Amino acid sequence: MSEDTIVAIATFPGNAGINIIRISGDNALNIAGKIFMKKNSNRESKLSLKSRYLHYGYILDKNEKIIDEVLLSYMKSPNTYTREDIIEINCHGGVISAKKILETVLEHDCRLAENGEFTKRAFLNGRIDLTQAEAVIDIINAKTDSSHEISVNHLEGRLSKEINKIIKEIMDLLANIEVNIDFPEYDEDVITINKVKTLSINVIEEIDRLIRTADTGKIIKEGIKTVILGKPNVGKSSLMNFLLNENRAIVTDIPGTTRDTIEEYVNIKGIPLRIIDTAGIRETDDKIEKIGVEKALDKINESDLIIMVFDSSKELESEDEIIINHIKGKKVIYIRNKSDLENKLDLSNYDEIEKDIINISVLKNEGLENIINKINDMFFQGSINISNELIINNVRHKNLLIKAKKSLEEVLKSIEEDMTIDFIEIDLKDAMESLGLIVGASVSDDLVEKIFTEFCIGK
Numbered sequence: 001m002s003e004d005t006i007v008a009i010a011t012f013p014g015n016a017g018i019n020i021i022r023i024s025g026d027n028a029l030n031i032a033g034k035i036f037m038k039k040n041s042n043r044e045s046k047l048s049l050k051s052r053y054l055h056y057g058y059i060l061d062k063n064e065k066i067i068d069e070v071l072l073s074y075m076k077s078p079n080t081y082t083r084e085d086i087i088e089i090n091c092h093g094g095v096i097s098a099k100k101i102l103e104t105v106l107e108h109d110c111r112l113a114e115n116g117e118f119t120k121r122a123f124l125n126g127r128i129d130l131t132q133a134e135a136v137i138d139i140i141n142a143k144t145d146s147s148h149e150i151s152v153n154h155l156e157g158r159l160s161k162e163i164n165k166i167i168k169e170i171m172d173l174l175a176n177i178e179v180n181i182d183f184p185e186y187d188e189d190v191i192t193i194n195k196v197k198t199l200s201i202n203v204i205e206e207i208d209r210l211i212r213t214a215d216t217g218k219i220i221k222e223g224i225k226t227v228i229l230g231k232p233n234v235g236k237s238s239l240m241n242f243l244l245n246e247n248r249a250i251v252t253d254i255p256g257t258t259r260d261t262i263e264e265y266v267n268i269k270g271i272p273l274r275i276i277d278t279a280g281i282r283e284t285d286d287k288i289e290k291i292g293v294e295k296a297l298d299k300i301n302e303s304d305l306i307i308m309v310f311d312s313s314k315e316l317e318s319e320d321e322i323i324i325n326h327i328k329g330k331k332v333i334y335i336r337n338k339s340d341l342e343n344k345l346d347l348s349n350y351d352e353i354e355k356d357i358i359n360i361s362v363l364k365n366e367g368l369e370n371i372i373n374k375i376n377d378m379f380f381q382g383s384i385n386i387s388n389e390l391i392i393n394n395v396r397h398k399n400l401l402i403k404a405k406k407s408l409e410e411v412l413k414s415i416e417e418d419m420t421i422d423f424i425e426i427d428l429k430d431a432m433e434s435l436g437l438i439v440g441a442s443v444s445d446d447l448v449e450k451i452f453t454e455f456c457i458g459k
């Protein structure tokens, strides 16, 4: 392998028990020999490190001064994370030890690793495919149990397995078409156009099933972008604070308290929410408030969910109606807050809203669980249960699936239009290429060729 040897601190340096410095590459063992001394040995004796054992000793700087007492492991290639030789040094926590050890390692023939480079090598060296590499990053970034679970599924290769299965189906079909073109005399085995059609329809269905999970996947990964809207003083910030379980937003009885949007992430009973509190919407001459109102309206477009808050103690006003009109076509939960006060809100002109509205009192802590239940119903049909489901949580995967689906739809169109088999072949190959890109394989002509040579004629 001609790759550089790379090194990085793999843990988060700070006030913790240990830190780990990780070295990967041809030169890793050699570097260990230069900086590590086993306990009860001396610098003159040659260092021998058994693979997959923990070795107790010291890291020494270039002046042979002890930097720290460590446990060092050596993992011999190829059965390692990167498929290269790996040295891992467990030193004491804190900022200094790890940093000094890193500096000492860097005095030898290696360089600082780039972000994600160990995993990149695992991929380039064929230990994992692209979906698995992407899952590693998602596991690290996961903020909820469900998000973590989806990514663990991907790391285990469940998505790759599904995609590879579809690729194989298309490949078999292409092989048959090839046989058909090259050896038309084998016509009892020749693929009929009907076969192409049936397969394309089936594969489109399989791909569609995956694409349909992408909305849930995105929401679980990024949180439901929830914008709280309403005219001033209805209790938006109070609701935000309640959901966050902290006094994040300023609450006063003065209408127009919130000027800027406030965004926070919260996980309520497993439901990930990105909650955005906004400025109360009204006509105003106040320059700052005006900007806040515009920002609030802007947030509507990028939201997954709107929580529109009414004030039970006030009559319906034009501000309420302006908001109602702005959020048409969005997923909305309507809230009547301050249900502890006398109800003056008449929604008889808005039957649909009246029918669905949730009555709450943030002040009295009443009715709030109904909001969470409603979100659960709207986004997860009552429960987030993703245990056995394969869910797409990556936009790249989603886009490639859509592309593959389009190519297969082209196949069906070509069949309808009686196009020649070459056209069909091109679109089938495009679909296969898009799917191949998901798992990181570039399905070149050579690969396709190779597959065909493994076929026996007539089969």
Ligand SMILES: Nc1nc2c(ncn2[C@@H]2O[C@H](COP(=O)(O)OP(=O)(O)OP(=O)(O)O)[C@@H](O)[C@H]2O)c(=O)[nH]1
Pocket (backbone or CB within 6 Å): 230, 231, 232, 233, 234, 235, 236, 237, 238, 239, 250, 251, 252, 253, 254, 255, 256, 257, 258, 259, 278, 279, 280, 281, 337, 338, 339, 340, 341, 360, 361, 362, 363, 364
């Ligand atoms: N009686 C009663 N008062 C409430 C309730 N919820 C909030 N309030 C009060 O209503 C006032 C306004 O609350 P905020 O949460 O600041 O309202 P807002 O919608 O964020 O207001 P702006 O930021 O000005 O748009 C405060 O005095 C709250 O204490 C409730 O359920 N019942």
Ligand SMILES: [Mg+2]
Pocket (backbone or CB within 6 Å): 236, 237, 238, 249, 250, 251, 257, 258, 277, 278, 279, 280
């Ligand atoms: Mg507010």
